[in-house]
Amino acid sequence: MRKRMITAAAAAATLLLLADPAAAAAPTPGAAGAGDAYYPTYGNGGYDVSHYDIRLRYQPETDQLQGTTTILATATENLSRFNLDFALDVDEVLVNGRPAAYRSTGEQELEVTPAAPLARGSRATVVVRYRGVPSKTVxxxxxxxxxxxxxxxxxGEPEGAWWWFPSNDHPFDKATFDVSVAVPDGTQAISNGTLVSQRSELGWTRYNWRQTKPQATYLATLAVGKFDITTGTSPSGIPVVNAYSKDLGDNDGAARASVERTGEIVDWLSGYLGPYPFTSAGGYVPNVTTRYALESQTRVFYSPRQFANGSNTSVVVHELAHQWYGDSVSVQRWSDIWLNEGFARYAQWLWSESEGEGTAQELADWVYASHPAEDPFWTVKPGDPGPDEQFALPVYDRGAVAVHALRNTVGDQKFFEILRGWPAERRFGNATVADFRAYAEKTAGRSLAEVFDTWLFTAAKPAAPTVPTGSVGFAARTTAPTEPRSWQKIQAATHEH
Structure with a gap:
């Protein structure tokens, strides 16, 4: 009886292998890149990450970082080897509890060879122990x-994870996160999501942050320093955590006057974009010399210099709009960046309208009139700008004009239905520009090929479009438009990255 059972099991396994050729395929190395044309070496193939558990110890005085990151992943093919993206020094790698061979190659590739191959569909637990001085890692x-x-x-965008945790560093592979950081008493550690616990022992305080919604690796953030932390809720009840370095100097007041309006702005954006997708919101302003802001998921990073000319809620609107367009719905590949920046910029235009500082039509007119046909501005295609122009001005401004052209084409009712419906349709997922066009056409009940081709994929200044009856737009003006009052503050978000 036992022999017949074994024979039957072997026969069943043979049939399974015959039915599924991929399961019978010999294990091979996973790709050392995600297949993104803009950044061929970023990300990796062969597996899908579901969760990162990052446990760190950081000494601010010396910039010494020690860490253990546990990665939960599922093999998507039969793997003899796989890669992680990482730049610090590795001490040990375990795969499913067994020591794995590893080596660093290229700029940020960590090749891992498990003791036994990983079968397609199998789950793997990968533990990486490491150390380094991040500020000296180039x-x-x-x-x-x-x-x-x-x-x-x-x-940082499009990369940043390499300096503090190993990962599959591409937006297409999103995961949940636990981030636990021990720092000397008197210093705080800030990350994404919710602070679930905090404990001090032997001169060190450990902060435990949790992000329960899928998050792209570049949107994971960490800030260690001495902060003034404020907490509260938005009018609708969303928890808000903001933090400010205690040495912001002359920019302190303007930064607080802007970022402390996060709760109000999140609720305002919800009226246009739908329910806020995450369980917390907020931002932080550290004492850095950079000029950009970044839409780190639930915990936006702002540079103090963005408030050097006074408060600027428009920058806050831009970064918070990304929580829907960019964070909840993320790009499938980096060429789809318009889905992030064009809509975040357009949110600033809607804020300008609500503040009485220039309508979206006036802002679109200003962009159109400010750049003559021979201006290189028009040679950048927001729908596929190329890696060198990924964060160039046209992706933002021409990208927002494209959004407005869509609005004028389908009318306000359908436009705001699209604007609100898209983040719900693709919640916590990834998408391409083509996906958005298909959704917009389905919602509008008509082809939108001309709008998308003209404003996103034509390397020339488009002819002035028509606007709804009663509106004064590009072609209807008899005099040059004047600069809207909101323009300079809107532009402060352009140097984001």
Whole structure:
């Protein structure tokens, strides 16, 4: 009886292998890149991450970082080896509890060879123990770790994870996160999501943050330093956590006057974009010399210099709009960046309308009139700008004009239905520009090929479009438009990255 059972089981396994050729395929190395044309070496193939557990110890005085990251992943093919993206020094790698061979190659590739191959569909637990001085780690000629007088900050796009945790570093592979950081007493550690616990022992305080919604690796942030932390809720009840370095100097008041309006602005945006997708919101302003802001999921990074000319709620609107367009719905590949920046910029235009500082039509007119046909501005295609122009001005401004052209084409009722419906349709997922066009056409009940091709994929200044009856737009003006009052504050968000 036992022999017949074994024979039957073997026969069943044979049939399974015959039915599924991929399951019978010999294990091979996973790709050392996600297949993104803009950044061929970023991300990796062969597996899908579901969760990162990042446990760190950081000494601000020396910038010494020690860490253990546990990665939960599922093999999507039969793997003899796989890659992680990482730049610090590795001490040990375990795969499913067994020591794995590893080596660093290229700029940020960590090749891992498990003791036994991973079968397609199997789950793997990968543990990486590491250490390093992030501020002294340079890759591709740059360093993304921002040193501050009292600690360090990581907030960067399209990369940043390499300097503090190993990952599959591409937006297409989103995961949940637990981030636990021990720092000397008197210093705080800030990350995404919700602070679930905090404990002090033997001169060190450990902060435990949790992000329960899928998050792209570049949207994971860490800030260590001495902060003034404020907490509260939005009018609708969303928890808000903001933090400010205690040495912001002349920019302190303007920064607080802007970022402390986060709760109000989140609720305002919800009226246009639908329910806020996450369980907390907020931002932080560390003492750094950078000029950009970044839409780190639930905990936006702002540079103090963005408030050097006074308060600027428009920048806050831009970054918070990304929580829907960019964070909840993320790009499938980096060429789809218009889905992030065009809509975040347009949210600023809607804010300008609500503040009486210039309508969206006036802002679109200003962009159109400000750039003559021979201006290189029009050679950048927001729908596929190329890696060198990914964060160039046209992706923002021409990208927002494209959004407005869509609005004028389908009318306000359908436009705001699209604007609100899209984040619900793709909640916590990824999408391409083509996906958005298909959704917009389905909602509008008509082809939108001309709008998308003209404003997103034509490397020339389009002819002035028509506008709804009763509106004064590009072609109907008899005099040059004047600069809207909101323009300079809107532009402060352009140097985001």
């Amino acid at each position: 890759r591709y000629g740059f360093n993304a770790w921002l040193r501050t007088p009292d600690g360090g900050v990581i907030a």
